[in-house]
Amino acid sequence: MTQYPMTVQGADALREELNHLKTVKRPRIVSDIADAREHGDLKENAEYHAAREEQGFCEGRIQEIEGKLSNAQIIDxxxxxxxxxxxxxxxxxxxxxxxxxxxxxxxxxxxxxxxxxxxxxxxxxxxxxxxxxxxxxxxxxxxxxxxxxxxxxxxxxx
Missing domain, CATH: 3.10.50.30 (Transcription elongation factor, GreA/GreB, C-terminal domain)
Structure with a gap:
């Protein structure tokens, strides 16, 4: 397993971003998807597709940050x-x-x-x-x- 060097400040910034994604952005996206579903036909619902796409980006970034933090060699x-x-x-x-x-x-x-x-x-x-x-x-x-x-x-x- 390759370890990646990272400063303490860099690790803190990634943890902060991860926390924001999980506690603020992810719940907002879930709410946006629920609101868009209420508008009916999902095939032609641009709001729904946009929210799903944003959800994919958000989940991808969460996985990326978690992977980086798990392989980080934090150097103070x-x-x-x-x-x-x-x-x-x-x-x-x-x-x-x-x-x-x-x-x-x-x-x-x-x-x-x-x-x-x-x-x-x-x-x-x-x-x-x-x-x-x-x-x-x-x-x-x-x-x-x-x-x-x-x-x-x-x-x-x-």
């Missing part, structure tokens, strides 16, 4: 001693050597990745290039735009 990086090495869950501050720009990324699981909030997937080229490196290391990351050189300025366990 805050409880791991900081030795200046880049590991899953850390927040890394990088300096682009060519442009002198600083950027900060947190390395998270695939489902938690959100580049707008500087959360990059463990599977991304940048994260793969960073894992195992230490503070003050210079690394080259191959990106779609070419090779970019970075220096690791800081590694935080937050």
């Amino acid at each position: 990086v805050a409880s791991i001693p900081n030795r200046g090495k880049v590991i899953f869950g850390v927040t890394v501050t990088l300096l682009n050597i060519a442009t002198d720009e600083e950027v900060k990324y947190q390395i998270v699981g695939d489902d938690e990745a959100d580049i707008k909030n500087n959360r990059i997937s463990i599977s991304s080229p940048i994260a793969r290039g960073l894992i195992g490196k230490e503070v003050d290391s210079e690394i080259e990351i191959t990106t779609p735009g070419g090779v970019v050189e970075y220096e690791i300025i800081a590694v935080e366990h937050i």
